[in-house]
Amino acid sequence: MTKVAMTLNGKKVTADVEDRTLLVHYIREAQGLTGTHVGCDTSQCGACVVHVNGRAVKSCTMLAAQASNAEVLTVEGLANGAELHPVQAAFREHHGLQCGFCTPGMIMTAVDMIQRHGGNLDEKTIRHELEGNICRCTGYHNIVKAIKAAADQMSALQTAAE
Amino acid sequence: MGVEGIGARALRKEDKRFITGKGKYTDDKVLPRMTYAAFVRSPHAHAKITNIDASAALEMPGVEAVLTGHELVADGIGNLICGWMVHSKDGSPMNMGAWRALESEIVRHTGQAVAVVIADTQELARDAADAVNVDYEELPAIVSASAALLDGAPQLHPEAPNNLIFDWEIGDEASTDAAFASASHVTRMEIENNRLVPNPMEPRAAVADYDVAEEHYTLYTTSQNPHVARLVLSAFYNVAPEHKLRVIAPDVGGGFGSKIFIYPEEIVALWASKRVGRPVKWVSDRTEAFLTDAHGRDHKTVAELALDANNKITGFRVKTVANLGAYMSLFSSSVPTYLYATLLSGQYDIPAIHANVKAVYTNTTPVDAYRGAGRPEATFVVERIIETAAREVGMSPVDFRRQNFVRSFPHQTPVIMCYDAGDHDATLDAALKAIDYDGFPARKSEAASRGKLRGMGLSCYIEACGIAPSAAVGSLGAGVGLWESAEVRVNPVGTIEVLTGSHSHGQGHETTFAQLVSERFGVGTETVAIVHGDTDKVQFGMGTYGSRSGAVGMSAIVKALDKVEAKAKRIAAHLMEASEGDIQIEGGVLKVAGTDKKLSFSEIALAAYTAHNLPEGMEPGLKEGAFYDPTNFTFPSGTYACEVEVDPDTGKTEIVNFVAADDFGKIINPMIVEGQVHGGLTQGIGQALLENAAYDENGQLLSASYMDYAMPRADDVPSYQLLTTETLCPGNPLGMKGCGEAGAIGSPPAVINAITDAINNNDLAMPATAERVWRASRGALPQAAE
Numbered sequence: 001m002t003k004v005a006m007t008l009n010g011k012k013v014t015a016d017v018e019d020r021t022l023l024v025h026y027i028r029e030a031q032g033l034t035g036t037h038v039g040c041d042t043s044q045c046g047a048c049v050v051h052v053n054g055r056a057v058k059s060c061t062m063l064a065a066q067a068s069n070a071e072v073l074t075v076e077g078l079a080n081g082a083e084l085h086p087v088q089a090a091f092r093e094h095h096g097l098q099c100g101f102c103t104p105g106m107i108m109t110a111v112d113m114i115q116r117h118g119g120n121l122d123e124k125t126i127r128h129e130l131e132g133n134i135c136r137c138t139g140y141h142n143i144v145k146a147i148k149a150a151a152d153q154m155s156a157l158q159t160a161a162e
Numbered sequence: 163m164g165v166e167g168i169g170a171r172a173l174r175k176e177d178k179r180f181i182t183g184k185g186k187y188t189d190d191k192v193l194p195r196m197t198y199a200a201f202v203r204s205p206h207a208h209a210k211i212t213n214i215d216a217s218a219a220l221e222m223p224g225v226e227a228v229l230t231g232h233e234l235v236a237d238g239i240g241n242l243i244c245g246w247m248v249h250s251k252d253g254s255p256m257n258m259g260a261w262r263a264l265e266s267e268i269v270r271h272t273g274q275a276v277a278v279v280i281a282d283t284q285e286l287a288r289d290a291a292d293a294v295n296v297d298y299e300e301l302p303a304i305v306s307a308s309a310a311l312l313d314g315a316p317q318l319h320p321e322a323p324n325n326l327i328f329d330w331e332i333g334d335e336a337s338t339d340a341a342f343a344s345a346s347h348v349t350r351m352e353i354e355n356n357r358l359v360p361n362p363m364e365p366r367a368a369v370a371d372y373d374v375a376e377e378h379y380t381l382y383t384t385s386q387n388p389h390v391a392r393l394v395l396s397a398f399y400n401v402a403p404e405h406k407l408r409v410i411a412p413d414v415g416g417g418f419g420s421k422i423f424i425y426p427e428e429i430v431a432l433w434a435s436k437r438v439g440r441p442v443k444w445v446s447d448r449t450e451a452f453l454t455d456a457h458g459r460d461h462k463t464v465a466e467l468a469l470d471a472n473n474k475i476t477g478f479r480v481k482t483v484a485n486l487g488a489y490m491s492l493f494s495s496s497v498p499t500y501l502y503a504t505l506l507s508g509q510y511d512i513p514a515i516h517a518n519v520k521a522v523y524t525n526t527t528p529v530d531a532y533r534g535a536g537r538p539e540a541t542f543v544v545e546r547i548i549e550t551a552a553r554e555v556g557m558s559p560v561d562f563r564r565q566n567f568v569r570s571f572p573h574q575t576p577v578i579m580c581y582d583a584g585d586h587d588a589t590l591d592a593a594l595k596a597i598d599y600d601g602f603p604a605r606k607s608e609a610a611s612r613g614k615l616r617g618m619g620l621s622c623y624i625e626a627c628g629i630a631p632s633a634a635v636g637s638l639g640a641g642v643g644l645w646e647s648a649e650v651r652v653n654p655v656g657t658i659e660v661l662t663g664s665h666s667h668g669q670g671h672e673t674t675f676a677q678l679v680s681e682r683f684g685v686g687t688e689t690v691a692i693v694h695g696d697t698d699k700v701q702f703g704m705g706t707y708g709s710r711s712g713a714v715g716m717s718a719i720v721k722a723l724d725k726v727e728a729k730a731k732r733i734a735a736h737l738m739e740a741s742e743g744d745i746q747i748e749g750g751v752l753k754v755a756g757t758d759k760k761l762s763f764s765e766i767a768l769a770a771y772t773a774h775n776l777p778e779g780m781e782p783g784l785k786e787g788a789f790y791d792p793t794n795f796t797f798p799s800g801t802y803a804c805e806v807e808v809d810p811d812t813g814k815t816e817i818v819n820f821v822a823a824d825d826f827g828k829i830i831n832p833m834i835v836e837g838q839v840h841g842g843l844t845q846g847i848g849q850a851l852l853e854n855a856a857y858d859e860n861g862q863l864l865s866a867s868y869m870d871y872a873m874p875r876a877d878d879v880p881s882y883q884l885l886t887t888e889t890l891c892p893g894n895p896l897g898m899k900g901c902g903e904a905g906a907i908g909s910p911p912a913v914i915n916a917i918t919d920a921i922n923n924n925d926l927a928m929p930a931t932a933e934r935v936w937r938a939s940r941g942a943l944p945q946a947a948e
Contacts, residue, residue: 018285034190035183037415039363040448044868047363075183088181092173095833098841099668100180101364101415107181123881130876134868136363136416137668138837139844139905140876 004064008033009077017064023057024048026064027074035075035104039134046133049105049112050074056112058132075104078111086157087111087150096146098137109133110147119155121148163688165749167681168896171833175687176672185413188367188382189445196369197226199431199444200287202277202294203453204269207305207525207861208316209298211267214277219290224282226438228294229430231266231276239263239433240399242426244490245641248328248499251518256328259319259523261489263399263426263433269298270318270488271527272861273453278430280438284445303861307485307522308462318488318523327486327521328495332503333576338516341477345468349551355539356928357460357485357855358848359871360532362667364415365446366455370431374439378406383428385411385695386421386665387705390642392697394424394492401432411695414667418845419531420455421667422707423492427454452866457855458532460485461498461539467547473555475566480506480517480543488523491530495521500578500638501536501626501708507575508544509586509622509799510566515576525861531707533845533906537625545621545911550924559915560594563622579626584799584825588887590622592823593801596883602805615808615939616818617920623802623908626795627900628713628893645791646710647702648718650679650726652784654771656764658685660722661693663703664715669902670834671711675719677830682723683763684749701787709900712830713796717894721788729784730766736777737761737769796891796899800824802843804912808920813936815851815917822908823885827899835901836884842905843882848874849906850913854929872929 004021005014008031015030027036027050036059039047048059051073078085087110090096097103113129114121126147127140135143166172179185202214216228242261249255265276277294281287302316309315310325318325342348362384369382379402385391388409396404414421427444435442446454461482468477484498503517534541552562564587573581594600602618609616629635632643649661658679664671676690693699706715731745734752738745744755753760761769766784769775773782805819822839829835852872856864865871890897910928918924921939 020285028190032192033183034187035185037187037364038189038445039365040868042448042867042869044873045363045448075181079182084181091181092177095174095837097177097180098670098837099362099364099416100176100185100413101187101362103180104183124877127877134363134873134875136361136418136845136873137841139840139842139874139882140879141840141881142837144876144881 002065004068006067006069007071009074019065021064022060023062023064023067024059027059033074033076037101037104039101044134046105046109047102049108049133051108051112056109075107078107085111086154087114090146090150094142094146094149096138096143102133102135106133106135106143110150113147114151114154117151119151121151123148164686165680165684166677166687168677168830170677170831172673172677172687172831174670174673175676176670187364187413187415188369188384191369191382193369193371193441196441196443197280197282197438198284198287199434199442200279200291201275201427202279202291202296204272204274204276206269206298206300207272207303208301209269210301211265211269211276211296212299213297215295216277219279219293222286222290222293224286225290226280226440227434229264229278229434229437231262231264234262234264234433237433238400239429242489243398244495245492246496247639248330248495250328251331256495257322257326258490259321263429271525272863273450273527275426278434280434280442303525305524305526305857305859305861307483307524310522310524311520318525322523325523327490327523329520330499331516331518332578333516334514335516337514338477338479341514342466342468342479345476346471347469347555349467349547349554351465351547351550353463353465353543353546354927355459355461355542356849358458358532358853359452359855360418360420360455360458361873362416362418362420365448365451366421366425366427367445368428368431369441369443370435371441372435379432380408380410381428381432382410382412384414384421385409386414386417386667386707388665388695388697389663389703390705391424395429395432399429401429409697411665417667418533419458419535419707423456423530425454448868449866452871453527453863456491456530457487457527458529459539460529463543465543465547467551469551469555473557473562473565475510475512477514478506478512482517482519484519484521485524485526485529486521487526487528489528491528494528494530496640497531497536502540504578505537505540505624505626506544506577507579508548509568509624511568512576517577526857533842534903535708537903538846538907538910541621541623541907542911545623546914549620549915553924559620560590563590579795581624581797582794582892583889584797585887585889586622586799589799589801589823589825592885592887593803593821596821596823596885597803597805597819599803609807613810615810615920617806617808617916617918619804619912619915619919621802621908621912621915623904624797624799625904625907627709627798627903628792628796629708629710630792630795632791642704643791644704645789646704646714646718647787647789648722649701649785649787650719650722652726652767654768656767657689659691659693660719661700662715662719663700663705664711665695665706667706669706669711670831674830674834675716678716678719678723682727683747685763709902712898713891713894713900714790714792716896716898718788718790720895721790722786725786725788726784729786732777732780733766733769734761737775792893794893796827796893798824798826798899798901798904800904800908802908802912804916806916806920808917808935808939810939813932813939815930815935817847817880820880821883821885822905823887824901824904825887825889826901827888827891828897829886838901839884839905840882842903843909844874844879846906846909847879847913850910850928850930852878852929
């Protein structure tokens with residue numbers, strides 16, 4: 001067993017887990033945050049994407065111990081209180097989800113994508129950037145629309161603020 | 163929110179929990195003292211089990227039990243069943259082999275469960291499963307259905323000589339033969355429909371909890387139809403009587419058919435929870451899902467189309483071999499028969515059709531309904547041969563289709579179905595206009611100038627949804643009725659709960675069903691709650707599959723709303739001393755026509771429950787239930803147009819434009835309908851270009867992970883152009899037809915017709931991978947369109 005401590009959604013947390021525990025299981029089982037999902041065994045589907053130190057990571061790909069003392073953000077930590085993150089709001093506004101299972105990973109990937117590309121996201125780039133996230137319900141059409149809309153909105157807000 | 167009636171693009175009520183990570187899926191459920199199950203699975207496709215040694219596993223601290231088929235049989239757990247009886251053409255019943263939830267004698271596909279380990283943690287359960295030693299004596303395996311029928315092929319079940327499950331036919335053979343005898347042209351094709359794995363993103367899961375004091379079981383599970391699960395678990399698997407078994411299907415992460423069925427793992431989890439006296443959780447990993455979720459499709463067909471001298475279709479002859487895998491899954495027999503061959507008339511007036519279907523056992527994962535279930539297979543056969551026949555006789559595929567369209571309704575086909583309404587020219591016209599069909603030759607020439615091959619493919623599909631009149635499916639062998647139930651409970655404060663037997667696993671029922679209530683009473687959708695997925699709350703239901711939640715599930719809600727409305731109007735008339743016929747409901751208020759007298763809907767609800775002043779003899783309360791049994795299938799139809807560009811150097815196909823023009827009848831929420839079509843199209847394009855459940859000759863599934871099975875990703879598919887036309891379905895109160903499967907049904911032939919047009923070679927199997935397209939296109943040089 002190993003004691004693993006990290007900052008999870010802004011709160012310091014700790015838990016004793018088996019050495020082999022993956023970050024996704026640490027988040028889901030040791031910390032009880034079940035918004036992060038497991039959809040495959042091969043780091044392909046992206047349902048488990050979280051942010052580690054500000055970067056999108058498949059949480060099934062790293063050990064919890066590798067995230068020791070890191071800042072980890074999950075979908076539960078994205079909204080500002082009752083105010084949805086613009087990407088969350090855009091997924092709802094553009095019907096970018098159906099069964100909801102891939103959605104947390106999609107949203108976390110999208111936030112990271114927008115942070116890296118800013119307002120320069122076009123459809124081709126969004127589709128390429130989504131290669132690590134599989135959705136079986138939406139055919140991606142509305143996910144792409146939602147990410148584009150959120151990117152445009154966030155970029156406009158940033159421009160207005162500057 | 164607010165009043166959002168029929169036709170509103172209402173945003174989804176259920177979204178908030180999903181986008182904030184608060185969805186409640188089965189794997190999220192944690193119970194006190196919970197144990198975890200891991201299955202010991204066969205590495206062989208066909209083998210005799212000679213010994214199971216669990217001693218090492220049982221010695222591991224934290225292992226509660228290792229259970230095998232011997233204990234399962236001793237405890238009286240029943241074999242898995244197929245619930246739809248199909249008879250061969252000689253009248254004999256289908257040959258069903260025994261399927262045990264845990265096999266202890268002969269395994270018949272890789273991944274079949276032979277034992278289960280119950281342990282304190284998931285990791286420990288899996289470690290212990292690896293420590294169970296099973297001795298096998300390998301037997302020869304067979305994976306091809308056609309080969310399985312040959313003399314000398316390995317035999318799977320003693321009940322099914324030559325591995326033949328049934329040899330079934332539909333239509334009139336003599337009149338079809340006569341049509342071919344006098345035909346002026348016959349088009350013949352061999353067509354394969356590739357085997358697919360449904361792959362909802364949430365793997366199957368079960369949490370079973372046995373209460374020893376009450377002798378009562380609760381099962382949380384990933385089901386599209388929790389009441390059917392309870393019925394089958396009770397009536398056939400003898401797990402518990404229905405009143406001692408509660409099945410809850412909470413948020414379910416997609417189904418696409420694969421979560422209709424009741425699998426060995428759910429049965430074992432329930433049984434094991436009583437055995438060990440603790441709750442048991444099982445969660446499939448993705449490779450287990452590939453090995454054990456029911457697969458889809460896998461047909462091999464020879465089709466022949468007879469034309470007269472005027473290129474009018476006179477006959478259609480189809481012979482199909484359907485691979486059903488190692489066992490007969492719950493509705494497997496209906497898929498290649500009544501859900502397939504009954505749609506072989508397509509959108510066309512074909513006077514004579516005869517189809518023969520042989521269903522076959524092989525050493526592969528069982529095959530059952532997957533999005534479309536039989537109808538994609540039928541549409542692929544029909545739309546490939548229609549396109550091919552047009553090319554052979556030198557007619558434009560558009561003109562050839564128009565020449566043969568059904569144009570008067572109702573239209574009785576030679577294969578049971580009676581089409582009730584449609585306008586095939588309207589969807590064809592809409593699609594051609596949207597894709598700029600007339601401008602295609604210029605685009606083809608322009609592509610050729612860049613060394614690229616452009617192709618245009620059409621698919622004019624029709625399908626049957628809303629399954630179906632109970633008496634009709636009963637006469638065809640179904641073991642269940644296919645009605646739906648609903649209950650509308652108006653609370654004393656005027657808020658409304660709708661309990662439905664339909665189940666939402668992505669379809670947005672919490673929104674669209676609330677829109678029906680909003681439309682009816684003029685109340686805001688935020689005052690309406692949709693309750694589903696729990697056998698303790700909803701009395702009964704047949705669940706969601708076959709695009710039936712709208713046409714059947716919503717029709718039941720409409721019937722219940724009719725009763726609530728009638729009672730509310732009686733109360734209002736009584737309280738306002740008016741006649742019932744003068745009461746009108748508008749904007750949440752019941753008014754007396756022509757006066758200023760009115761009472762709000764919530765005042766009527768309160769009056770119903772206080773019961774201080776009700777009409778003579780009226781019972782208190784405002785709650786009504788209804789069962790709706792359809793009068794016919796419904797028949798969504800449409801035209802899909804696909805334009806592709808192929809790189810002849812690499813064989814890579816790019817879909818440059820895809821138009822879907824659908825007639826779904828009445829649409830409740832266009833936003834949700836569009837989402838259903840987007841998803842269906844992508845699964846259909848996945849079948850056409852990417853997906854294939856590939857077995858080697860020994861029965862090993864080569865594509866058992868996302869590293870090997872090509873799921874469509876965002877950059878594999880285009881953005882789509884969607885259009886709808888509307889002819890109302892005359893058979894249900896709202897005129898709905900269903901939209902959930904159309905995309906997956908109509909799109910594969912459009913894609914293949916487009917690629918074969920581009921490469922000028924009609925011999926191309928699905929999935930049309932770059933390698934296959936490259937090979938097929940060798941020698942086809944870029945040519946300008948004439």
